């Protein structure tokens with residue numbers, strides 16, 4: 001009899017995400033809306049922050065988002081988010097977004113930015129998070 005597949009733990013303070021860009025996500029030039037890309041970044045960054053803190057988190061700040069090159073309908077976007085700094089209850093998350101031309105496989109850094117999340121309890125009050133070093137191991 002087959003033994004069950006062993007469970008593994010998710011990366012502790014980072015997240016990766018892949019999304020396709022459809023025409024509904026673009027402007028009349030056929031390139032992605034900034035707001036569409038921002039929402040994907042917010043999503044990927046929040047997963048990294050939750051994985052770090054193991055708490056609910058809210059976005060407190062979006063900082064220094066740079067749109068380097070346009071992303072077109074039909075492209076894939078690959079997002080990489082990582083917690084880079086931890087305060088008492090806040091976490092700074094760096095997000096890089098790569099535009100991928102699916103036919104060629106070529107990837108290019110399209111957008112990057114920094115987000116701050118705050119871990120909160122059931123009442124939305126800030127709660128302490130572990131330091132970066134303590135959370136860098138799987139558990």
Ligand SMILES: CC(C)(COP(=O)(O)OP(=O)(O)OC[C@H]1O[C@@H](n2cnc3c(N)ncnc32)[C@H](O)[C@@H]1OP(=O)(O)O)[C@@H](O)C(=O)NCCC(=O)NCCS
Pocket residue numbers: 058059060061086087088089090091116118120124125126
């Ligand atoms: C974020 C929030 C929980 C902070 O609550 P607060 O009572 O102001 O908390 P505090 O002043 O005690 O700050 C808590 C931490 O958040 C950080 N923080 C609060 N506002 C911040 C901001 N705008 N940018 C960066 N960090 C911020 C503080 O520096 C502090 O960090 P530390 O604990 O690591 O030192 C609260 O402002 C909130 O709920 N905001 C709305 C969040 C939301 O709805 N996001 C979705 C946007 S649509």
